[in-house]
Amino acid sequence: MAEPHSLKTDIKVFLAVPEANLREILVYLLKAWEYNVVLIQEGQDMAELARQENPNLIIIDAAFEHKQGLKVCRRLKDDFLTSYIPTIVLIDKRQLRRDLLSIEQGVDDYLIKPPDPIDLEIRIVLALRSAAHHFNANALTKLPGNKLIEKELIQRMEAGQDFSFHYIDIDNFKSYNDKYGHLRGDRVIIETAQIISQCVKENGAAEDFVGHIGGDDFVVVTEPLRSENVASAVIDRFDARSGDFYTREDRQNGFIVACDRSGKVTNIPLMSLSIAIVNNTSDNPLNLLEITDIAAELKKYLKGQKGSNYMVNRRVLDKGMTGRKRDVRSEPLRH
Incomplete structure:
Protein backbone atom coordinates (compact mmCIF):
# COMPACT_ATOMS: atom_id res chain seq x y z
CA MET A 1 0.00 0.00 0.00
CA ASN A 136 -6.01 20.49 -7.27
CA ALA A 137 -3.69 22.75 -5.29
CA ASN A 138 -0.72 24.37 -6.95
CA ALA A 139 2.33 22.24 -6.12
CA LEU A 140 4.52 25.23 -5.28
CA THR A 141 2.23 27.54 -3.30
CA LYS A 142 -0.40 24.99 -2.17
CA LEU A 143 -3.10 27.49 -3.18
CA PRO A 144 -6.19 26.22 -5.06
CA GLY A 145 -5.56 25.76 -8.77
CA ASN A 146 -7.56 26.29 -11.93
CA LYS A 147 -10.36 23.80 -11.31
CA LEU A 148 -11.14 25.19 -7.89
CA ILE A 149 -10.92 28.76 -9.15
CA GLU A 150 -13.50 28.00 -11.83
CA LYS A 151 -15.68 26.17 -9.31
CA GLU A 152 -15.55 29.12 -6.90
CA LEU A 153 -16.62 31.60 -9.59
CA ILE A 154 -19.43 29.41 -10.87
CA GLN A 155 -20.80 28.85 -7.37
CA ARG A 156 -20.87 32.57 -6.67
CA MET A 157 -22.50 33.35 -10.01
CA GLU A 158 -25.16 30.67 -9.53
CA ALA A 159 -25.88 32.02 -6.05
CA GLY A 160 -26.30 35.53 -7.47
CA GLN A 161 -23.56 36.98 -5.28
CA ASP A 162 -21.86 40.27 -5.98
CA PHE A 163 -18.11 39.79 -6.11
CA SER A 164 -14.87 41.26 -7.42
CA PHE A 165 -12.47 39.11 -9.42
CA HIS A 166 -8.81 40.10 -9.16
CA TYR A 167 -6.36 38.86 -11.78
CA ILE A 168 -2.87 39.46 -10.37
CA ASP A 169 0.23 39.20 -12.54
CA ILE A 170 3.90 39.79 -11.68
CA ASP A 171 5.37 42.11 -14.31
CA ASN A 172 8.83 41.26 -15.67
CA PHE A 173 8.95 37.97 -13.76
CA LYS A 174 10.20 35.94 -16.73
CA SER A 175 13.29 38.13 -17.15
CA TYR A 176 13.99 37.88 -13.42
CA ASN A 177 13.59 34.10 -13.55
CA ASP A 178 15.91 33.83 -16.55
CA LYS A 179 18.65 35.88 -14.91
CA TYR A 180 18.43 34.74 -11.28
CA GLY A 181 17.38 31.12 -11.83
CA HIS A 182 14.36 29.00 -11.03
CA LEU A 183 15.10 28.60 -7.33
CA ARG A 184 15.09 32.37 -6.82
CA GLY A 185 12.04 32.60 -9.08
CA ASP A 186 10.19 30.04 -6.98
CA ARG A 187 11.00 32.08 -3.90
CA VAL A 188 9.37 35.12 -5.50
CA ILE A 189 6.26 33.10 -6.36
CA ILE A 190 5.95 31.66 -2.85
CA GLU A 191 6.43 35.01 -1.13
CA THR A 192 3.99 36.71 -3.48
CA ALA A 193 1.40 34.04 -2.65
CA GLN A 194 1.98 34.69 1.04
CA ILE A 195 1.69 38.45 0.58
CA ILE A 196 -1.59 38.12 -1.33
CA SER A 197 -3.04 35.64 1.17
CA GLN A 198 -2.11 37.74 4.18
CA CYS A 199 -3.44 40.96 2.65
CA VAL A 200 -6.74 39.27 1.83
CA LYS A 201 -7.02 38.01 5.40
CA GLU A 202 -6.33 41.48 6.78
CA ASN A 203 -8.43 43.51 4.34
CA GLY A 204 -10.99 41.11 2.89
CA ALA A 205 -13.93 39.10 4.19
CA ALA A 206 -13.96 35.68 5.82
CA GLU A 207 -15.42 34.07 2.68
CA ASP A 208 -12.79 35.51 0.33
CA PHE A 209 -10.85 33.21 -1.98
CA VAL A 210 -7.22 33.16 -3.13
CA GLY A 211 -6.06 30.93 -5.99
CA HIS A 212 -2.96 30.32 -8.10
CA ILE A 213 -3.56 29.92 -11.82
CA GLY A 214 0.06 28.94 -12.33
CA GLY A 215 3.39 30.63 -12.96
CA ASP A 216 3.19 34.24 -11.81
CA ASP A 217 -0.61 34.57 -12.13
CA PHE A 218 -2.90 34.66 -9.10
CA VAL A 219 -6.60 35.19 -8.44
CA VAL A 220 -8.50 36.83 -5.60
CA VAL A 221 -12.28 36.79 -5.20
CA THR A 222 -13.56 39.30 -2.67
CA GLU A 223 -16.44 41.70 -2.01
CA PRO A 224 -16.69 44.74 -4.33
CA LEU A 225 -16.49 47.18 -1.41
CA ARG A 226 -13.26 45.59 -0.22
CA SER A 227 -11.61 45.08 -3.60
CA GLU A 228 -9.56 48.27 -3.80
CA ASN A 229 -8.35 48.00 -0.21
CA VAL A 230 -7.16 44.47 -0.95
CA ALA A 231 -5.43 45.54 -4.19
CA SER A 232 -3.74 48.53 -2.56
CA ALA A 233 -2.49 46.44 0.35
CA VAL A 234 -1.09 43.76 -1.96
CA ILE A 235 0.72 46.33 -4.09
CA ASP A 236 2.14 48.21 -1.11
CA ARG A 237 3.46 45.08 0.53
CA PHE A 238 4.86 43.60 -2.68
CA ASP A 239 6.62 46.85 -3.62
CA ALA A 240 8.11 47.10 -0.13
CA ARG A 241 9.46 43.57 -0.42
CA SER A 242 10.38 43.19 -4.09
CA GLY A 243 13.68 45.08 -3.96
CA ASP A 244 15.11 42.42 -1.66
CA PHE A 245 14.84 39.85 -4.44
CA TYR A 246 17.62 41.62 -6.38
CA THR A 247 21.33 42.24 -5.95
CA ARG A 248 22.32 45.64 -4.62
CA GLU A 249 23.56 46.70 -8.03
CA ASP A 250 20.31 45.80 -9.82
CA ARG A 251 18.28 47.36 -7.06
CA GLN A 252 20.21 50.63 -7.28
CA ASN A 253 20.00 50.66 -11.09
CA GLY A 254 16.27 50.05 -10.99
CA PHE A 255 16.55 47.47 -13.78
CA ILE A 256 18.30 44.28 -14.85
CA VAL A 257 20.12 43.65 -18.12
CA ALA A 258 18.41 40.67 -19.73
CA CYS A 259 16.72 39.46 -22.89
CA ASP A 260 13.18 40.62 -23.49
CA ARG A 261 10.51 38.34 -24.97
CA SER A 262 11.84 38.93 -28.49
CA GLY A 263 15.34 37.83 -27.43
CA LYS A 264 16.83 41.34 -27.52
CA VAL A 265 19.21 42.31 -24.71
CA THR A 266 17.79 45.35 -22.97
CA ASN A 267 17.20 47.01 -19.60
CA ILE A 268 14.22 45.32 -17.93
CA PRO A 269 12.51 47.18 -15.07
CA LEU A 270 12.30 45.55 -11.66
CA MET A 271 9.28 43.40 -10.92
CA SER A 272 5.94 45.03 -10.17
CA LEU A 273 2.30 43.96 -9.99
CA SER A 274 -0.61 44.45 -12.36
CA ILE A 275 -4.02 43.80 -10.83
CA ALA A 276 -7.06 43.71 -13.10
CA ILE A 277 -10.30 43.91 -11.10
CA VAL A 278 -13.65 42.91 -12.60
CA ASN A 279 -16.79 43.60 -10.58
CA ASN A 280 -19.64 41.19 -11.13
CA THR A 281 -22.90 42.52 -9.68
CA SER A 282 -26.55 41.48 -9.73
CA ASP A 283 -27.56 44.54 -11.76
CA ASN A 284 -24.94 43.72 -14.40
CA PRO A 285 -24.15 39.99 -14.22
CA LEU A 286 -21.36 38.54 -16.34
CA ASN A 287 -20.64 35.00 -17.37
CA LEU A 288 -17.33 33.28 -16.75
CA LEU A 289 -16.00 33.96 -20.22
CA GLU A 290 -16.85 37.66 -20.02
CA ILE A 291 -15.13 37.99 -16.66
CA THR A 292 -11.92 36.44 -17.95
CA ASP A 293 -12.04 38.42 -21.21
CA ILE A 294 -12.44 41.74 -19.41
CA ALA A 295 -9.69 40.84 -16.93
CA ALA A 296 -7.37 39.97 -19.83
CA GLU A 297 -8.12 43.32 -21.51
CA LEU A 298 -7.43 45.28 -18.34
CA LYS A 299 -4.27 43.28 -17.71
CA LYS A 300 -3.00 43.97 -21.22
CA TYR A 301 -3.38 47.71 -20.66
CA LEU A 302 -1.79 47.59 -17.22
CA LYS A 303 1.25 45.72 -18.54
CA GLY A 304 2.10 48.79 -20.60
CA GLN A 305 2.22 51.04 -17.54
CA LYS A 306 5.19 51.69 -15.27
CA GLY A 307 5.34 50.25 -11.78
CA SER A 308 2.61 48.48 -9.85
CA ASN A 309 -0.99 49.42 -10.69
CA TYR A 310 -4.53 48.19 -10.43
CA MET A 311 -7.51 49.00 -12.60
CA VAL A 312 -11.17 48.47 -11.69
CA ASN A 313 -13.83 47.69 -14.25
CA ARG A 314 -17.04 49.26 -12.91
CA ARG A 315 -19.32 49.45 -15.93
CA VAL A 316 -19.58 47.16 -18.93
CA LEU A 317 -21.72 48.37 -21.83
CA ASP A 318 -23.00 46.00 -24.51
CA LYS A 319 -21.71 47.15 -27.89
CA GLY A 320 -24.39 45.11 -29.69
CA MET A 321 -21.89 42.99 -31.59
CA THR A 322 -21.70 39.72 -29.69
CA GLY A 323 -22.12 38.65 -26.10
CA ARG A 324 -18.37 38.87 -25.68
CA LYS A 325 -17.76 42.22 -27.35
CA ARG A 326 -17.93 44.63 -24.46
CA ASP A 327 -16.58 48.11 -23.85
CA VAL A 328 -14.57 48.18 -20.65
CA ARG A 329 -15.15 51.33 -18.58
CA SER A 330 -12.57 51.46 -15.86
CA GLU A 331 -11.39 53.59 -13.01
CA PRO A 332 -8.09 55.52 -13.22
CA LEU A 333 -4.88 53.69 -12.58
CA ARG A 334 -3.47 53.53 -9.11
CA HIS A 335 0.32 53.91 -8.90
Whole structure:
Protein backbone atom coordinates (compact mmCIF):
# COMPACT_ATOMS: atom_id res chain seq x y z
CA MET A 1 0.00 0.00 0.00
CA ALA A 2 2.89 2.34 0.58
CA GLU A 3 3.59 4.87 -2.13
CA PRO A 4 6.97 4.77 -3.93
CA HIS A 5 9.60 6.19 -1.60
CA SER A 6 10.80 8.71 -4.16
CA LEU A 7 7.39 10.38 -3.97
CA LYS A 8 7.26 10.50 -0.17
CA THR A 9 10.54 12.04 0.97
CA ASP A 10 9.23 15.57 0.48
CA ILE A 11 5.84 14.95 2.12
CA LYS A 12 5.67 16.94 5.34
CA VAL A 13 3.43 15.56 8.09
CA PHE A 14 2.50 17.63 11.15
CA LEU A 15 2.08 15.35 14.17
CA ALA A 16 0.30 16.77 17.23
CA VAL A 17 0.03 14.01 19.85
CA PRO A 18 0.51 14.89 23.54
CA GLU A 19 0.81 11.31 24.85
CA ALA A 20 4.51 10.42 24.81
CA ASN A 21 4.21 6.65 24.17
CA LEU A 22 1.74 7.06 21.30
CA ARG A 23 3.78 9.91 19.83
CA GLU A 24 6.95 7.83 19.90
CA ILE A 25 5.26 4.94 18.07
CA LEU A 26 3.77 7.23 15.42
CA VAL A 27 7.07 9.00 14.82
CA TYR A 28 8.75 5.64 14.34
CA LEU A 29 6.10 4.49 11.84
CA LEU A 30 6.01 7.73 9.86
CA LYS A 31 9.77 7.88 9.55
CA ALA A 32 9.86 4.20 8.56
CA TRP A 33 7.46 5.12 5.76
CA GLU A 34 9.88 7.96 4.91
CA TYR A 35 7.60 10.88 5.66
CA ASN A 36 9.10 14.15 6.88
CA VAL A 37 7.70 14.42 10.42
CA VAL A 38 7.28 17.76 12.20
CA LEU A 39 6.30 17.46 15.87
CA ILE A 40 3.85 20.08 17.15
CA GLN A 41 4.04 20.65 20.88
CA GLU A 42 1.34 21.73 23.30
CA GLY A 43 1.22 25.53 23.39
CA GLN A 44 2.37 26.01 19.81
CA ASP A 45 -0.05 27.74 17.46
CA MET A 46 -0.93 24.93 15.06
CA ALA A 47 -2.90 27.17 12.68
CA GLU A 48 -0.10 29.71 12.36
CA LEU A 49 2.53 27.02 11.86
CA ALA A 50 0.39 25.40 9.17
CA ARG A 51 0.05 28.74 7.37
CA GLN A 52 3.80 29.23 7.43
CA GLU A 53 5.02 25.72 6.57
CA ASN A 54 2.22 24.30 4.37
CA PRO A 55 2.28 20.66 5.55
CA ASN A 56 0.90 17.99 3.22
CA LEU A 57 -0.96 16.27 6.05
CA ILE A 58 -1.88 16.86 9.69
CA ILE A 59 -2.32 14.04 12.21
CA ILE A 60 -3.75 15.40 15.44
CA ASP A 61 -4.92 13.81 18.65
CA ALA A 62 -8.33 15.00 19.85
CA ALA A 63 -6.65 15.34 23.27
CA PHE A 64 -4.19 17.91 21.88
CA GLU A 65 -4.27 21.34 23.59
CA HIS A 66 -6.08 20.02 26.67
CA LYS A 67 -8.68 18.09 24.66
CA GLN A 68 -9.24 20.96 22.23
CA GLY A 69 -7.90 19.11 19.18
CA LEU A 70 -11.25 19.22 17.34
CA LYS A 71 -11.46 22.99 17.80
CA VAL A 72 -7.96 23.30 16.33
CA CYS A 73 -9.18 21.29 13.32
CA ARG A 74 -12.16 23.59 12.93
CA ARG A 75 -9.86 26.61 12.90
CA LEU A 76 -7.73 25.01 10.20
CA LYS A 77 -10.76 24.29 8.00
CA ASP A 78 -12.19 27.79 8.48
CA ASP A 79 -8.99 29.43 7.22
CA PHE A 80 -8.66 29.39 3.43
CA LEU A 81 -4.87 29.28 3.81
CA THR A 82 -5.05 25.89 5.55
CA SER A 83 -8.46 24.49 4.61
CA TYR A 84 -6.99 22.35 1.82
CA ILE A 85 -4.67 20.41 4.19
CA PRO A 86 -6.03 16.90 4.87
CA THR A 87 -6.48 16.22 8.57
CA ILE A 88 -6.66 12.88 10.37
CA VAL A 89 -7.85 12.90 14.00
CA LEU A 90 -6.96 10.25 16.55
CA ILE A 91 -9.79 9.85 19.05
CA ASP A 92 -11.07 7.42 21.69
CA LYS A 93 -14.42 5.66 21.31
CA ARG A 94 -16.24 7.60 24.01
CA GLN A 95 -15.30 10.99 22.58
CA LEU A 96 -16.18 9.76 19.08
CA ARG A 97 -19.82 9.22 20.07
CA ARG A 98 -20.02 12.55 21.86
CA ASP A 99 -18.35 14.70 19.20
CA LEU A 100 -19.37 12.96 15.97
CA LEU A 101 -20.88 16.13 14.46
CA SER A 102 -17.74 18.16 15.18
CA ILE A 103 -15.64 15.43 13.62
CA GLU A 104 -17.76 15.42 10.46
CA GLN A 105 -17.49 19.19 10.10
CA GLY A 106 -13.82 19.70 10.91
CA VAL A 107 -11.72 16.77 9.76
CA ASP A 108 -11.19 14.61 6.71
CA ASP A 109 -10.78 11.28 8.51
CA TYR A 110 -10.40 9.75 11.96
CA LEU A 111 -8.96 6.66 13.63
CA ILE A 112 -9.70 5.16 17.03
CA LYS A 113 -6.74 5.27 19.40
CA PRO A 114 -4.38 3.54 19.29
CA PRO A 115 -4.47 3.24 15.49
CA ASP A 116 -3.57 0.01 13.77
CA PRO A 117 -0.38 0.67 11.74
CA ILE A 118 -1.81 -0.82 8.55
CA ASP A 119 -5.00 1.22 8.87
CA LEU A 120 -2.97 4.35 9.54
CA GLU A 121 -0.75 3.86 6.50
CA ILE A 122 -3.78 3.26 4.27
CA ARG A 123 -5.60 6.34 5.59
CA ILE A 124 -2.53 8.52 5.05
CA VAL A 125 -2.09 7.38 1.44
CA LEU A 126 -5.80 7.86 0.69
CA ALA A 127 -5.86 11.30 2.34
CA LEU A 128 -2.89 12.49 0.30
CA ARG A 129 -4.35 11.11 -2.93
CA SER A 130 -7.73 12.65 -2.22
CA ALA A 131 -6.20 16.03 -1.46
CA ALA A 132 -4.19 16.03 -4.67
CA HIS A 133 -7.24 15.05 -6.73
CA HIS A 134 -9.96 17.05 -5.01
CA PHE A 135 -8.25 20.32 -4.22
CA ASN A 136 -6.01 20.49 -7.27
CA ALA A 137 -3.69 22.75 -5.29
CA ASN A 138 -0.72 24.37 -6.95
CA ALA A 139 2.33 22.24 -6.12
CA LEU A 140 4.52 25.23 -5.28
CA THR A 141 2.23 27.54 -3.30
CA LYS A 142 -0.40 24.99 -2.17
CA LEU A 143 -3.10 27.49 -3.18
CA PRO A 144 -6.19 26.22 -5.06
CA GLY A 145 -5.56 25.76 -8.77
CA ASN A 146 -7.56 26.29 -11.93
CA LYS A 147 -10.36 23.80 -11.31
CA LEU A 148 -11.14 25.19 -7.89
CA ILE A 149 -10.92 28.76 -9.15
CA GLU A 150 -13.50 28.00 -11.83
CA LYS A 151 -15.68 26.17 -9.31
CA GLU A 152 -15.55 29.12 -6.90
CA LEU A 153 -16.62 31.60 -9.59
CA ILE A 154 -19.43 29.41 -10.87
CA GLN A 155 -20.80 28.85 -7.37
CA ARG A 156 -20.87 32.57 -6.67
CA MET A 157 -22.50 33.35 -10.01
CA GLU A 158 -25.16 30.67 -9.53
CA ALA A 159 -25.88 32.02 -6.05
CA GLY A 160 -26.30 35.53 -7.47
CA GLN A 161 -23.56 36.98 -5.28
CA ASP A 162 -21.86 40.27 -5.98
CA PHE A 163 -18.11 39.79 -6.11
CA SER A 164 -14.87 41.26 -7.42
CA PHE A 165 -12.47 39.11 -9.42
CA HIS A 166 -8.81 40.10 -9.16
CA TYR A 167 -6.36 38.86 -11.78
CA ILE A 168 -2.87 39.46 -10.37
CA ASP A 169 0.23 39.20 -12.54
CA ILE A 170 3.90 39.79 -11.68
CA ASP A 171 5.37 42.11 -14.31
CA ASN A 172 8.83 41.26 -15.67
CA PHE A 173 8.95 37.97 -13.76
CA LYS A 174 10.20 35.94 -16.73
CA SER A 175 13.29 38.13 -17.15
CA TYR A 176 13.99 37.88 -13.42
CA ASN A 177 13.59 34.10 -13.55
CA ASP A 178 15.91 33.83 -16.55
CA LYS A 179 18.65 35.88 -14.91
CA TYR A 180 18.43 34.74 -11.28
CA GLY A 181 17.38 31.12 -11.83
CA HIS A 182 14.36 29.00 -11.03
CA LEU A 183 15.10 28.60 -7.33
CA ARG A 184 15.09 32.37 -6.82
CA GLY A 185 12.04 32.60 -9.08
CA ASP A 186 10.19 30.04 -6.98
CA ARG A 187 11.00 32.08 -3.90
CA VAL A 188 9.37 35.12 -5.50
CA ILE A 189 6.26 33.10 -6.36
CA ILE A 190 5.95 31.66 -2.85
CA GLU A 191 6.43 35.01 -1.13
CA THR A 192 3.99 36.71 -3.48
CA ALA A 193 1.40 34.04 -2.65
CA GLN A 194 1.98 34.69 1.04
CA ILE A 195 1.69 38.45 0.58
CA ILE A 196 -1.59 38.12 -1.33
CA SER A 197 -3.04 35.64 1.17
CA GLN A 198 -2.11 37.74 4.18
CA CYS A 199 -3.44 40.96 2.65
CA VAL A 200 -6.74 39.27 1.83
CA LYS A 201 -7.02 38.01 5.40
CA GLU A 202 -6.33 41.48 6.78
CA ASN A 203 -8.43 43.51 4.34
CA GLY A 204 -10.99 41.11 2.89
CA ALA A 205 -13.93 39.10 4.19
CA ALA A 206 -13.96 35.68 5.82
CA GLU A 207 -15.42 34.07 2.68
CA ASP A 208 -12.79 35.51 0.33
CA PHE A 209 -10.85 33.21 -1.98
CA VAL A 210 -7.22 33.16 -3.13
CA GLY A 211 -6.06 30.93 -5.99
CA HIS A 212 -2.96 30.32 -8.10
CA ILE A 213 -3.56 29.92 -11.82
CA GLY A 214 0.06 28.94 -12.33
CA GLY A 215 3.39 30.63 -12.96
CA ASP A 216 3.19 34.24 -11.81
CA ASP A 217 -0.61 34.57 -12.13
CA PHE A 218 -2.90 34.66 -9.10
CA VAL A 219 -6.60 35.19 -8.44
CA VAL A 220 -8.50 36.83 -5.60
CA VAL A 221 -12.28 36.79 -5.20
CA THR A 222 -13.56 39.30 -2.67
CA GLU A 223 -16.44 41.70 -2.01
CA PRO A 224 -16.69 44.74 -4.33
CA LEU A 225 -16.49 47.18 -1.41
CA ARG A 226 -13.26 45.59 -0.22
CA SER A 227 -11.61 45.08 -3.60
CA GLU A 228 -9.56 48.27 -3.80
CA ASN A 229 -8.35 48.00 -0.21
CA VAL A 230 -7.16 44.47 -0.95
CA ALA A 231 -5.43 45.54 -4.19
CA SER A 232 -3.74 48.53 -2.56
CA ALA A 233 -2.49 46.44 0.35
CA VAL A 234 -1.09 43.76 -1.96
CA ILE A 235 0.72 46.33 -4.09
CA ASP A 236 2.14 48.21 -1.11
CA ARG A 237 3.46 45.08 0.53
CA PHE A 238 4.86 43.60 -2.68
CA ASP A 239 6.62 46.85 -3.62
CA ALA A 240 8.11 47.10 -0.13
CA ARG A 241 9.46 43.57 -0.42
CA SER A 242 10.38 43.19 -4.09
CA GLY A 243 13.68 45.08 -3.96
CA ASP A 244 15.11 42.42 -1.66
CA PHE A 245 14.84 39.85 -4.44
CA TYR A 246 17.62 41.62 -6.38
CA THR A 247 21.33 42.24 -5.95
CA ARG A 248 22.32 45.64 -4.62
CA GLU A 249 23.56 46.70 -8.03
CA ASP A 250 20.31 45.80 -9.82
CA ARG A 251 18.28 47.36 -7.06
CA GLN A 252 20.21 50.63 -7.28
CA ASN A 253 20.00 50.66 -11.09
CA GLY A 254 16.27 50.05 -10.99
CA PHE A 255 16.55 47.47 -13.78
CA ILE A 256 18.30 44.28 -14.85
CA VAL A 257 20.12 43.65 -18.12
CA ALA A 258 18.41 40.67 -19.73
CA CYS A 259 16.72 39.46 -22.89
CA ASP A 260 13.18 40.62 -23.49
CA ARG A 261 10.51 38.34 -24.97
CA SER A 262 11.84 38.93 -28.49
CA GLY A 263 15.34 37.83 -27.43
CA LYS A 264 16.83 41.34 -27.52
CA VAL A 265 19.21 42.31 -24.71
CA THR A 266 17.79 45.35 -22.97
CA ASN A 267 17.20 47.01 -19.60
CA ILE A 268 14.22 45.32 -17.93
CA PRO A 269 12.51 47.18 -15.07
CA LEU A 270 12.30 45.55 -11.66
CA MET A 271 9.28 43.40 -10.92
CA SER A 272 5.94 45.03 -10.17
CA LEU A 273 2.30 43.96 -9.99
CA SER A 274 -0.61 44.45 -12.36
CA ILE A 275 -4.02 43.80 -10.83
CA ALA A 276 -7.06 43.71 -13.10
CA ILE A 277 -10.30 43.91 -11.10
CA VAL A 278 -13.65 42.91 -12.60
CA ASN A 279 -16.79 43.60 -10.58
CA ASN A 280 -19.64 41.19 -11.13
CA THR A 281 -22.90 42.52 -9.68
CA SER A 282 -26.55 41.48 -9.73
CA ASP A 283 -27.56 44.54 -11.76
CA ASN A 284 -24.94 43.72 -14.40
CA PRO A 285 -24.15 39.99 -14.22
CA LEU A 286 -21.36 38.54 -16.34
CA ASN A 287 -20.64 35.00 -17.37
CA LEU A 288 -17.33 33.28 -16.75
CA LEU A 289 -16.00 33.96 -20.22
CA GLU A 290 -16.85 37.66 -20.02
CA ILE A 291 -15.13 37.99 -16.66
CA THR A 292 -11.92 36.44 -17.95
CA ASP A 293 -12.04 38.42 -21.21
CA ILE A 294 -12.44 41.74 -19.41
CA ALA A 295 -9.69 40.84 -16.93
CA ALA A 296 -7.37 39.97 -19.83
CA GLU A 297 -8.12 43.32 -21.51
CA LEU A 298 -7.43 45.28 -18.34
CA LYS A 299 -4.27 43.28 -17.71
CA LYS A 300 -3.00 43.97 -21.22
CA TYR A 301 -3.38 47.71 -20.66
CA LEU A 302 -1.79 47.59 -17.22
CA LYS A 303 1.25 45.72 -18.54
CA GLY A 304 2.10 48.79 -20.60
CA GLN A 305 2.22 51.04 -17.54
CA LYS A 306 5.19 51.69 -15.27
CA GLY A 307 5.34 50.25 -11.78
CA SER A 308 2.61 48.48 -9.85
CA ASN A 309 -0.99 49.42 -10.69
CA TYR A 310 -4.53 48.19 -10.43
CA MET A 311 -7.51 49.00 -12.60
CA VAL A 312 -11.17 48.47 -11.69
CA ASN A 313 -13.83 47.69 -14.25
CA ARG A 314 -17.04 49.26 -12.91
CA ARG A 315 -19.32 49.45 -15.93
CA VAL A 316 -19.58 47.16 -18.93
CA LEU A 317 -21.72 48.37 -21.83
CA ASP A 318 -23.00 46.00 -24.51
CA LYS A 319 -21.71 47.15 -27.89
CA GLY A 320 -24.39 45.11 -29.69
CA MET A 321 -21.89 42.99 -31.59
CA THR A 322 -21.70 39.72 -29.69
CA GLY A 323 -22.12 38.65 -26.10
CA ARG A 324 -18.37 38.87 -25.68
CA LYS A 325 -17.76 42.22 -27.35
CA ARG A 326 -17.93 44.63 -24.46
CA ASP A 327 -16.58 48.11 -23.85
CA VAL A 328 -14.57 48.18 -20.65
CA ARG A 329 -15.15 51.33 -18.58
CA SER A 330 -12.57 51.46 -15.86
CA GLU A 331 -11.39 53.59 -13.01
CA PRO A 332 -8.09 55.52 -13.22
CA LEU A 333 -4.88 53.69 -12.58
CA ARG A 334 -3.47 53.53 -9.11
CA HIS A 335 0.32 53.91 -8.90
